[in-house]
Amino acid sequence: MIQVTRFKLYPSKEVEGKLFSNLHICSFVYNWCLEHNIWNDSVLPQLKEVYPDIKEVHSIVLQNVVHQIRDNIKALSELKKKGKKVGRLRHKSRHSMIFEQTGFKIDRDMLKLSKIGTIPIVISRPIDGTIKQIIIKHNKTNKWAAIIVSEDKIKEWYTFRRSYQKPGNSLKVVGIDLNVSNFSTDSNGLVIDHPKNVKKAEKKLKRQQKKLSRRKKGSFNRKKQKWIVAKVHEKVENRRNDFLHKTSRYYVDTYDLIALEELSIDRMVQKGNSGLSKAILDASWGKFENYVLYKAENAGKYAVQVIAKGTTQDCSVCGKIVPKDLSQRIHSCPYCGSVMPRDYNAAQNIKLRGIEMVGWGTPEPGTLDIEKLNTLAEIRTSILDVNNPEQVFVSETRISRL
Ligand SMILES: [Zn+2]
Numbered sequence: 001m002i003q004v005t006r007f008k009l010y011p012s013k014e015v016e017g018k019l020f021s022n023l024h025i026c027s028f029v030y031n032w033c034l035e036h037n038i039w040n041d042s043v044l045p046q047l048k049e050v051y052p053d054i055k056e057v058h059s060i061v062l063q064n065v066v067h068q069i070r071d072n073i074k075a076l077s078e079l080k081k082k083g084k085k086v087g088r089l090r091h092k093s094r095h096s097m098i099f100e101q102t103g104f105k106i107d108r109d110m111l112k113l114s115k116i117g118t119i120p121i122v123i124s125r126p127i128d129g130t131i132k133q134i135i136i137k138h139n140k141t142n143k144w145a146a147i148i149v150s151e152d153k154i155k156e157w158y159t160f161r162r163s164y165q166k167p168g169n170s171l172k173v174v175g176i177d178l179n180v181s182n183f184s185t186d187s188n189g190l191v192i193d194h195p196k197n198v199k200k201a202e203k204k205l206k207r208q209q210k211k212l213s214r215r216k217k218g219s220f221n222r223k224k225q226k227w228i229v230a231k232v233h234e235k236v237e238n239r240r241n242d243f244l245h246k247t248s249r250y251y252v253d254t255y256d257l258i259a260l261e262e263l264s265i266d267r268m269v270q271k272g273n274s275g276l277s278k279a280i281l282d283a284s285w286g287k288f289e290n291y292v293l294y295k296a297e298n299a300g301k302y303a304v305q306v307i308a309k310g311t312t313q314d315c316s317v318c319g320k321i322v323p324k325d326l327s328q329r330i331h332s333c334p335y336c337g338s339v340m341p342r343d344y345n346a347a348q349n350i351k352l353r354g355i356e357m358v359g360w361g362t363p364e365p366g367t368l369d370i371e372k373l374n375t376l377a378e379i380r381t382s383i384l385d386v387n388n389p390e391q392v393f394v395s396e397t398r399i400s401r402l
Pocket residue numbers: 315316317318319320333334335336337338
């Protein structure tokens with residue numbers, strides 16, 4: 001089991017200077033290798049002879065710089081193979097460095113880094129297992145963080161065993177439809193809205209970005225405004241991540257099988273046309289699904305991504321195709337007479353596909369109570385119990401306390 005956790009770092013001025021010079025050297029090596037088309041570890045000893053300053057950086061960190069170029073190039077060529085249009089790798093300054101296996105030590109609330117020094121670290125949650133990697137990161141708002149990657153063999157074994165246990169009768173299953181009008185609608189009728197505090201911060205961000213565009217290039221005021229934008233950006237990001245973590249945590253804690261939609265580009269374009277920025281939505285959905293997937297894996301639960309095609313069009317009660325365009329918010333089936341909110345119908349389909357996918361038998365259509373569905377006028381005010389006894393309507397304020 002791999003655990004990835006971010007911790008805050010508070011380097012002294014002196015150590016910070018060393019961190020910056022280390023990053024600077026990493027950038028130099030990165031760009032040098034790119035320029036000379038060499039991305040092999042064996043270049044490093046020669047490079048050290050020509051540029052002795054490089055020795056100021058731990059050798060594993062340098063190796064990782066070279067490896068990163070190799071990985072990036074590999075990723076690019078893979079995209080190319082798939083027919084995607086790709087550019088070349090560009091020169092850039094690096095804002096992170098990777099320590100692996102050696103060169104670091106954590107002693108209570110101190111992180112010791114080879115060739116850099118000792119940095120106070122806030123260990124805000126326990127680190128499970130052995131530390132494999134520490135990524136030191138400097139962000140745009142001038143803050144430092146350590147991302148710690150650890151591996152826990154015991155937990156892995158435990159999860160492995162659990163995943164081979166046959167699901168019992170009390171199995172709780174949910175399908176989640178991510179959409180534009182609200183953040184998500186699930187197959188138990190729980191609707192989660194886009195978080196208000198994120199919306200508020202997003203508005204502020206837009207305002208500050210507009211201000212930035214009015215500032216003269218190269219001016220001091222522009223620099224200052226850039227800093228403000230980065231600050232607000234960080235705030236939006238933190239609030240959104242917090243929301244995504246809590247929401248995904250709720251699902252993993254509540255259910256044994258969570259079915260999500262596979263997010264394809266077409267799907268995102270089709271779905272993402274609201275007042276919210278499309279890019280932001282796309283990123284949130286992707287992140288949310290990743291959070292659910294890895295949290296479920298950690299908890300020994302099931303999370304699957306089903307094929308998205310037709311989830312909104314198919315009738316979840318009778319299985320017939322009922323075409324509808326984006327503006328139609330209600331699913332009204334002419335074949336079986338069921339009426340329900342569009343997103344709720346999609347969530348049902350996602351759930352059914354999820355059950356099918358893990359091989360727990362094809363669920364019979366018609367197990368849903370049509371009577372109940374027809375009387376459902378507004379999903380937000382009514383909680384619908386279809387197969388699951390456990391029902392809670394979670395408002396945004398409740399989510400924030402979960
Ligand atoms: Zn139907």
